[in-house]
Amino acid sequence: MPDYGDYCPVQMASEVVADRWTPLIVRELVLGNTRFNDIARAMPGISRSLLVQRLRHLEKKGVLETWPAAAGRGHEYHLTPAGKDLVNVIDSLGRWAIEWLFDDLRPHDVPPTTLMWWMRRRVNVEAFPPVRTVVEFRHTAPVAQTIWLVLDRGDVSVCHQHPGFEVDVTAIGTTADFADVFQGYRTWTEAVDEGRIEVLGPPRLTNALPRWFLWSPWAEVTRERAERAARDPEVAQG
Template structure:
């Protein structure tokens, strides 16, 4: 762990949150993931040993607290008041990148499983149907995969094997098109109208489906940035 010195508040904060992967771990915790495996699933590419080390570092510095899982297996990680106060910092990170690094963003690099995992943690629990509802996502194109979301009792479960229940809605699209909607480059209704996303099932459920998701925390700022007119600069002679 680098020592930046304690003579400057930015240097001191950097010792806690500026290491690689640490802001993403905080993002997962802020979004409500409290179990080790759930945190790891949101960050494909991080090793388990490094995640353990980063969680210990955050706990040591008072950002998170570890509690026994109510299931009796493993532990859960919860933000302390200091950790919750970092939500505005992580939000600013995202907004800054959208404003100033927009052309470098690669939303289509996400794989089907990771995208579905992101979607499941952004469920609007109070808007879900009162009975169990099964969504089947058929990813077509270069990456072909079928993944299910089971919505029940205000929660969502990701299944990479058929859950054994009847499918209520089938969504067919490329991973890129779904990623565009999740991130905010395109709105759901727009993508459906243009045939980029096809939904099969009861019309009333199909109409309600987009309201069941909160999408990315930066969906609105991304949509505004993606549709901002390109500035034309006069050539200086």
């Protein structure tokens, strides 16, 4: 890691968290991903060796610590008090990008698998159905792909093959339309009403589905920014 010197607090902080990928790792820890594979799946493009390097760097700097895995083998990564103090930093970075780089954001470019892992980490456990529920997401474009989320007693599994349980709810749409909802460009209800997303299943489940997810932490600010840009195209330029 480069040495920026110890004569300025911003320089010192940059040495800890400003290298490429490091803020995204902190983002994943802030949002509740604690296992190595889960962090890797939510960050397409980073090599496993580089992820190991960055995690070790953050542990050395006191931003995170490792705990024995609560279940199974291996260990988990958890933020220390110093790491938790970065929550507002990560939030501010996201808000800054939405405000000033809005026209450069490409929410539709997210791969289907990555989007489903993002949705997994943003489930609303308190709103879960009381019994195991399988939600089938049929991505129709740009690549046809079906991914299942299994909600079961406070846990969520992402399956790329049929989980072997009966599907309770099916959502059909493009990856771009699912991403728009997750990021906050439109609500789930709007996407369904506009015909962008089709939902199949018992009404009690299809009506409840939007409450099972908390969506992006920046969904509200994204929606407000998109509305301003729609009213005044010049706003989209920041």
